[in-house]
Amino acid sequence: MQYFAQQAINAIQLGSIYALIALGYSMVYGVLVMINFAHGDIFMVGAFVCLLIVSLCPVTLPFIVILLGVMLITALLGALIERFAYRPLRNAPRVSAIITALGCGLVIENTVLSISPYAKPMPVLFKVFTYHVDGITVTTLQLMIIGIAIFLMLGLDFLVRKTPFGMAMRAISFDTKTVPLMGINVNLMIALTFAIGAGLGGAAGMLYGLAYPVISASMGTLVGWKAFVAAVIGGIGDIRGAVLGGFILAAVEIMTVAFLPSTYRDLISYSLLLVILIFKPYGLLGSAPNQKV
């Protein structure tokens, strides 16, 4: 039982990171109906930007400043990719946009790989305390990761549900053609959506780097694709679904590793994806789009 509770805490930690990345996939899909395959690599860039800030800055920055810096830089990267790679293709066939996204992801990943071919250790940003409660070990790092992730998710939920920006965003995902007639700057909104998604992904990259302190260029594909699976399980395009999918996937993965050989992890998580798509083709919380002929 203690073992199980310990694994549950690990699952919540991993799940909150997955959920943060999955949000980026889901938001972009919501407004553009496009799978942003470069998002996993933005997540990876987040971890590297954190490393870069820490190693280049002569004074020790407070943690929150580093986090904000990482989010700002990755948000800029996300907006730049949107501006130069996706916006020209907005009226092109959808497949072209997907291919471009795949291409952008590869460009980012291989650029980082060429600059830093080896995995790098992540610096320790603050002193970590360990608490023992009833035989279960909890570190301040874990609590902080979970706390930051949940704070960001609640913030996003507030942004999407309660602010004019969120209303505009939901309107775009509801009907792209009518929204400009209401005086909403669609280009700005889409760029902002990309920036917010990328910022969350960058934050997730930094948190992931702190939790599992070895970062490499392939991290973007390894973890990014998982988060994408999480977004699909929850119903891609649905923000709450992304969070749900993130926690479900993390729970399944951690429990697989805890009770089965660890090589079965990918097999089971992708089989889960396949089974869910067979029975719920649009994810757990997603709804089927209307087809017009």
Next chain:
Amino acid sequence: MTCRWALPVLVVIGFIFTVIIEKYQLFNGYTVFVLVTIGINIILCASLNLVNGYMGEFSVGHAGFMGLGAYAASILTVKIFPNVDTPVLFFCAVIAGGLVAAFIGFLLAILSFKTRGDYLAIITLAFLMIVKSSLENIHYVGGPRGLLGIHHLTTLPWTFFWVVVTLWVIRNLIYSKIGRAIIAIREDEIAANAMGVRTREAKIFAFATSSFFGGIAGALYAHQIQFINPSSFDILKSTEILVMVYLGGVGSLGGSILGAVVFTLLYRFLEQLTIGPGQLGSWHFGPWQLGTWRMVIMPLILVLLMLFRPRGIMGLREFAWFLPSRELLTRRKKE
């Protein structure tokens, strides 16, 4: 080219030519290696084009079919008949690889009845990952370390033979009744269904044929490289095939040939720029290599191509000598 015998005659001359090259070793080993790679890439590219180009779905699982074919054929030649070394066995092994892949492709086609578009792409992704991690967990085929001791059986004439078979079958399939149904799915699946097109049958045909030739390419690849492991058939390999297809152009066999040739030559050319010990699969060695930048350059070319020519070099067009009649593919795709 109006003479209907021109193509078969060219094929026969080409085949004799490859046999002569192989027999008298006219080219050095590297050139032959590159030529065989081009051949395998043409097979991969043409077969993926059937699903991604002609049917208009987005499959990212082609490397999975390739892996299934490679493993099935290698098990036959390495594990079951290790001492038999005849061309007949190799032929049968390649066919077996294709059939295994085709069977799984058939199952995947059944899954594709309910889902489409992005969700079908995700199913093919899940399929690819499941194939890869299943292979990693089967100790009979070496697990993650891979299968060693495969004989070098993929010769230039064999590759040429399979390239011709692939192009011939896919071309004839496209211009058959089922092929028209496949193209109808791309244009509008619901409308096609309403017109009485048997879309399910067409989907099964497209997926099974595509995966059959994907498997065949995998079998040839295994007996060319002589070593396979599950990570040779990961998402990176799939992306590579996708790059070739979209570089050459969707919905065009001529484009597939062009894409495979251009991609392979460019890839090999950029590889020459490598400084350092080199690279195996997706693992890079050495502190600083120019060669790793080729994987930056290749996708960058693809992105630029998509921005300025979204349908690829030959998108939806065809070499004239490939077409029985010209009217079929001149329509623009509606989105």
